[in-house]
Amino acid sequence: MSPFLLTLFLSVLLLLPFVSAFTLGKNLNIPHAKHKQKSLGVLKDSERVDGVGDVSTHNEWIPHGDSLLPTPIGTFRIRSFRSPLSLPYSQSSPMNPLEPVVIYSAPEGSDPDQPFLGSDVVDVRLHDQCFTSEVFGSLRCDCASQLTTALKRINQHGGAIVYLMQEGRGIGIANKIAAYALQDKGFDTVDANLHLGLPAEAREYTCVPSILKSLGITKINLLTNNPFKVEMLKKLDVKVEGTSKVLGEVNEFNRGYLLAKKERMDHVLSEENIMPMARRGGAAVAEKDANVVNGESNEGVIASSDGWCFGRQSVLDSIASMSRGELVCVVDDMSRENEGDLILSAELATPETIHHMVKCTSGVLCVAMEDDFMQNLKLPPMLKNNQDPKGTAFAVSVDATQKHGITTGISARDRAMTCNLLAKGSLENSEVTDEDFVRPGHIFPLRARPNGVIARDGHTEASVDLPRLAGLAPSGVLCEIVSEENIGEMARLPELKRMCEREGWVLTSIADIRQFRIEEGK
Structure with a gap:
């Protein structure tokens, strides 16, 4: 091939992508934007x-x-x-x-x-x-x-x-x-x-x-x-x-x-879905100076006069984490139990997250649910006369049945399956029935009060509210976090902050979830 023909051939090859793009736009009658965006609205x-x-x-x-x-x-x-x-x-x-x-x-x-x-x-x-x-x-x-x-x-x-x-x-x-x-x-x-x-x-x-x-x-x-x-x-x-x-x-x-x-483009996303997530390898940075992640001054959280502890962003980050099937650390008021629980969407529970949850907590896994769904699944109170000073409403414990592939019921895989089924049972018109469970078992259902943390400032109610706010089944897995530094004790706020920083958990409080719901009308 002569040098002239070779040069001509290479020139044509270089021009092809530009011709293709122009032809594509012309054939499809695509408007050619000559300036930066001027709020053009949804796609035509x-x-x-x-x-x-x-x-x-x-x-x-x-x-x-x-x-x-x-x-x-x-x-x-x-x-x-x-x-x-x-x-x-x-x-x-x-x-x-x-x-x-x-x-x-x-x-x-x-x-x-x-x-x-x-x-x-x-x-x-x-x-x-x-x-x-x-x-x-x-x-x-x-x-x-x-x-x-x-x-x-x-x-x-x-x-x-x-x-x-x-x-x-x-x-x-x-x-x-x-x-x-x-x-x-x-x-x-x-x-x-x-x-x-x-x-x-x-x-x-x-x-x-x-x-x-x-x-x-x-x-x-x-x-x-x-x-x-x-x-x-x-x-x-x-x-x-x-x-x-x-x-x-x-x-x-x-x-x-x-x-x-x-x-x-009309994608179904809400404000909560597109807020920036918490930093990887660290918890959400709090808005309130008294409760910053690295602070050591408080043994527990106390809501300020505006109702917030860690701030609105901590709740938005928690909702985003919940929607991704991640663990969230939720603390209550220091005048109450003064403890932190790990909370996870029961719908999105996996063997991996359940395994990690058990490693970092007491290991007694509960699933919070609303009363109507618990009645549908025939999950009665563990005792008619509840003597728990905090009013935690335990129901009879359950495992999923063997038809769902359950073996001992205690493995992370088995417990994840039981949590998933309880979550499915927390949806309207669910096909899950009481016959999908055996009693007793290794998962403890908890009956949440109607209207969640607005009615009762407990982890049970927070475990229903957070998945619901994330657009998931209103059912969460929860377990208390025990101290790694003081064996035999519960983890308190300073240690919880260090754990959140290490594990990448978002840190929020029941008071923050309550205030978020009040302000959002949710």
Whole structure:
């Protein structure tokens, strides 16, 4: 090849990405933003790609392989898919979903070909590749932590994650980095795409019906905060019976991104969901000088005249931690029990968190519930004449039955399963009944007062209020924290602060939760 032809050939190659981006924007009739964002509001239909596409050319995706997938979270199975119309990898484009995979955890003894055949509603998440966060640990988004949360959920409860190679909401890695460069200059995640002549939302999900059919899934509970995904699946005749939020970790780098998704892309996120999380490796820094994490002056907490101890932010951080299935340290007033309890959402309890909880506490695990649900599960008081001076309302202890895979009932796995079932029993129209439990057992249900900490300033009530505020089943696992420094004693505030700093727990108080509810009207 002559030098002239070689130069011409290389020049054409260099121009192709620019021509492709221009053509893509032109063909899709995407408005080209020439200036920084001026509060454009939620996305117009013209700023999205139709996520359904041409079903006639994409509706057959064939299983290509299925294998074990051991991970630090648990052992799953992974199944890959290809379409007869799939382009070779080297000819792929940002708009082509390439080769989707599904990571799943199915019931034991299920059909290896269609593992969810006969199941009712199955938890399913559509997760689109995020190379920057999932490989490099980028903090610019919450994608990697959402994936981790979803994996933990399906490991515990069963379900599937359909993983699609749609980097940057479908625009590809190169365009995504170009969009990042614009975000560095002040554009939000929507306007950055539009400024490049690209759609703000370019994903498509036409492979999903084939994948669900392959697994034997007929009805799903979609794990998402994004109504766009619900809309697209319904257009593809997928039976979406409900949705559940999947909240990722919030930090100083991704809060603006999450706000843009909430305000401009209609993501179902509240103020509590997008407040920055507590520092990793340390508890939430308190707003009140008298109760700072590193302070040593107080043996317990006392609410100030405005009703706060650690402050509003400590409650927001606690709600965020609760939604991620993390442990929260909650202290009561020093004039009461003057102790700290670890609290965890019973719905999101895992063997790992239960194991860690037992290591750091007395080990006597309780699950707080509301009275109506306890009556439904036939959980009577342990004694008719409660002689506890603090009025803690113990019910008869329980374990889940053997049909749920329980062995001794005392292992972290068994206790996590019992906690999960009690949480499911704390939901309206739950299918969990009294026949799902044996009595006595190793988990102690506690009856919370109606209206939570407003009615009684106890850890039992706080353990119902925090999960509810996080949008979860109103049921929490709780256990008292014992001292590591003074054997035989309960841990008091100075030591609790050091433990929170070491373990990365958020620290709040019952008084703070009460004041938060009063001010928020919740």
